[in-house]
Amino acid sequence: MQPQVTGYLGSLSQEETNALVLFKEDARIENEKVWHYDLKQFDDYDYLRFLRARKFDRVKTFKMFDKYIKWRIESKVDDLLVLPSTNT
Numbered sequence: 415m416q417p418q419v420t421g422y423l424g425s426l427s428q429e430e431t432n433a434l435v436l437f438k439e440d441a442r443i444e445n446e447k448v449w450h451y452d453l454k455q456f457d458d459y460d461y462l463r464f465l466r467a468r469k470f471d472r473v474k475t476f477k478m479f480d481k482y483i484k485w486r487i488e489s490k491v492d493d494l495l496v497l498p499s500t501n502t
Contacts, residue, residue: 421466423458433470437461440476452492466472 426434429436435468438461438465445453486492 421462421470423462424461430465430470432473433465433475434458434461437472437475437479439470441479444476444480445483449487451483451487466487 419425421430438458441453441461445451464475464479465472467480
C-alpha cells in the first residue's frame, strides 16, 4: 500500500487547508500594505509550493514568499520581454 500524499490540492489535511487559507490572507494583507503587486498570477498550486517548501510553517513560508515578491519587484521580472519562439 502506498503512503497517502498530502500537501497537494485534493489531498490536503484540515491543518494544511487552514494554513493555505491563512497564508493567502497574510499575502493579501501584506500586498495591500507593502508590495502592491499583482498576486492574481498566483493560484493555490503556487501558494502550496511555498507552504510545502517550509513544511507548512506559515512564519517561515511568509518570510520566503516576502523575499520572493520583493525580488520580483526589484528585478522587474514582470517587465521582461518574452520573445516568441522561432521555429526554423
